[in-house]
Amino acid sequence: MTSSLHATPSASSTLAVEARHLVKRYGDLEVLRDVSLEVPEGSVTSIIGASGSGKSTLLRCLNLLERPNLGELAIADEAIRFDRNPQGDVVGLDRRQLQRLRAKVSMVFQQFNLWPHFTVLGNVTEAPMRVKGLSRRRANALAEHYLERVGMADKRDSYPAYLSGGQQQRVAIARALAMEPRLLLFDEPTSALDPERVSEVLSVIRGLADEGRTMVLVTHEMAFARDVSDQVVFLDRGVVGVAGTPQDVFEDSEHERCRHFVAPAVC
Amino acid sequence: MNTVSQEGLLDWAGPILQGALTTLEIAVLAYAIGLVLGLIGASARLSPWAPLRGLATAYSTAVRAVPELLLIILLYYAGSQALTALIHAMGLPGQVAINGFVTAVGVLAFVQGAYMTEVLRGAILAIPKGQLEAADAFGFSTWARFHRIVIPAMLPNALPGMSNLWLILIKDTALISVIGFSELFFTIQQAAASTRAHFLFYAAAGAIYLLMTLTSTALFARLERYVRRGQPAQEEA
Ligand SMILES: Nc1ncnc2c1ncn2[C@@H]1O[C@H](COP(=O)(O)OP(=O)(O)OP(=O)(O)O)[C@@H](O)[C@H]1O
Numbered sequence: 001m002t003s004s005l006h007a008t009p010s011a012s013s014t015l016a017v018e019a020r021h022l023v024k025r026y027g028d029l030e031v032l033r034d035v036s037l038e039v040p041e042g043s044v045t046s047i048i049g050a051s052g053s054g055k056s057t058l059l060r061c062l063n064l065l066e067r068p069n070l071g072e073l074a075i076a077d078e079a080i081r082f083d084r085n086p087q088g089d090v091v092g093l094d095r096r097q098l099q100r101l102r103a104k105v106s107m108v109f110q111q112f113n114l115w116p117h118f119t120v121l122g123n124v125t126e127a128p129m130r131v132k133g134l135s136r137r138r139a140n141a142l143a144e145h146y147l148e149r150v151g152m153a154d155k156r157d158s159y160p161a162y163l164s165g166g167q168q169q170r171v172a173i174a175r176a177l178a179m180e181p182r183l184l185l186f187d188e189p190t191s192a193l194d195p196e197r198v199s200e201v202l203s204v205i206r207g208l209a210d211e212g213r214t215m216v217l218v219t220h221e222m223a224f225a226r227d228v229s230d231q232v233v234f235l236d237r238g239v240v241g242v243a244g245t246p247q248d249v250f251e252d253s254e255h256e257r258c259r260h261f262v263a264p265a266v267c
Numbered sequence: 268m269n270t271v272s273q274e275g276l277l278d279w280a281g282p283i284l285q286g287a288l289t290t291l292e293i294a295v296l297a298y299a300i301g302l303v304l305g306l307i308g309a310s311a312r313l314s315p316w317a318p319l320r321g322l323a324t325a326y327s328t329a330v331r332a333v334p335e336l337l338l339i340i341l342l343y344y345a346g347s348q349a350l351t352a353l354i355h356a357m358g359l360p361g362q363v364a365i366n367g368f369v370t371a372v373g374v375l376a377f378v379q380g381a382y383m384t385e386v387l388r389g390a391i392l393a394i395p396k397g398q399l400e401a402a403d404a405f406g407f408s409t410w411a412r413f414h415r416i417v418i419p420a421m422l423p424n425a426l427p428g429m430s431n432l433w434l435i436l437i438k439d440t441a442l443i444s445v446i447g448f449s450e451l452f453f454t455i456q457q458a459a460a461s462t463r464a465h466f467l468f469y470a471a472a473g474a475i476y477l478l479m480t481l482t483s484t485a486l487f488a489r490l491e492r493y494v495r496r497g498q499p500a501q502e503e504a
């Protein structure tokens with residue numbers, strides 16, 4: 001796979017994510033209203049937008065932490081159609097498929113969500129061993145490799161509570177990478193960090209982008225999104241306001257609220 | 268009957284130690300089974316399936332509402348009657364007296380399970396949601412999530428309550444003496460009655476119970492340090 005940095009996703013490239021007409025409601029609140037999204041393999045997509053616009057919800061629909069009420073999803077060769085049966089229940093997913101999908105899509109959370117009872121190494125080996133059935137030896141080798149990659153190899157025997165936020169987030173990234181996923185999801189990976197810790201995490205993510213990994217990230221780091229993304233999606237009250245290259249969204253957009261939202265980053 | 272009055276602590280040391288050992292056996296077994304019942308009960312209490320929730324709630328509420336002494340007597344007689352009926356139904360003659368050890372373990376485990384259900388339920392609810400969400404996001408099976416994440420994550424919250432239940436259980440084994448099973452307390456009663464050295468034997472019993480609880484408190488403290496190994500010590504200040 002060639003990494004096509006900053007290239008416009010071409011129609012011929014295969015898609016890692018194809019979401020069509022997703023609708024997600026919480027009771028009466030329609031958080032996603034007909035959202036469609038395409039993420040080509042090997043590309044980086046950033047989702048930006050105001051607080052409450054549905055960014056996290058959209059991201060969490062991509063690994064089914066939230067289950068859409070309507071729409072279609074094709075992710076990493078798993079195709080799912082959400083619908084209602086005559087009783088009105090949401091249908092369109094079985095447990096097996098759910099676990100298969102989640103084994104191919106890794107997520108990095110805003111609050112890291114490391115498991116405090118495992119060491120750094122244990123956190124990284126756990127999912128490969130339990131979910132993919134790797135031997136401890138192979139899982140350890142993978143973990144060492146990715147911990148090295150994020151610069152946390154020397155902390156392998158520490159417990160998460162003894163690490164700084166930036167270090168915990170880097171371990172969380174290694175944990176996600178050790179699943180060798182087809183798709184990486186980041187939900188505001190730097191929002192919970194002290195300002196001086198932000199860059200160490202962003203530089204790891206930038207390195208992953210440069211490797212041509214397929215990633216979708218929700219972020220408030222506008223300069224970073226602009227710099228690292230192949231595609232930027234401005235989400236506005238549950239619909240895609242603008243989607244396109246960073247240039248399209250940050251400079252050429254006619255969308256009033258989008259211009260307003262990105263203005264501080266542009267000037 | 269002159270020899271009786273010359274009996275002393277030493278003559279009874281053997282039976283008393285035997286009784287103490289039996290008490291420990293009953294307590295350990297009842298605790299282990301109670302723990303399993305508690306895990307099942309807590310999972311059922313937290314299940315999305317309403318009938319299961321209802322059943323578990325009924326169990327923990329009813330058992331905790333009735334005095335244990337009464338439960339022991341009830342279950343003992345109900346149990347032997349049920350078994351006798353069963354054996355008659357199979358066409359065999361005879362009466363069944365349930366083995367005292369089995370009754371003791373069964374009844375205490377049943378009661379423990381109810382209290383344990385509540386302790387574990389609270390501890391599971393106290394797990395930060397993000398840790399479980401991470402397990403879900405990585406595609407853990409229900410079982411892997413339960414034994415690799417839920418159990419170790421809830422243990423630090425659960426252990427103080429679990430340790431408390433263990434202490435209560437050790438003391439509750441004395442209730443088993445009402446069905447005439449010779450655990451520690453029953454043996455002590457016999458010794459006291461036979462020698463008339465009431466204070467001596469009851470004081471000895473107290474000392475033995477104290478020894479058991481102190482030892483186990485120390486063990487629980489070590490266990491708690493272990494399950495909190497990932498958490499920085501909070502005793503600065
Ligand atoms: N589990 C839930 N139940 C009810 N409402 C929810 C739930 N999760 C999110 N919402 C609502 O959905 C809307 C979108 O939430 P979401 O978390 O996706 O926003 P966001 O764009 O990620 O915002 P932020 O930048 O603050 O993280 C918000 O109004 C939120 O209150």
Ligand SMILES: [Mg+2]
Binds near residue numbers: 055056188
């Ligand atoms: Mg969010």
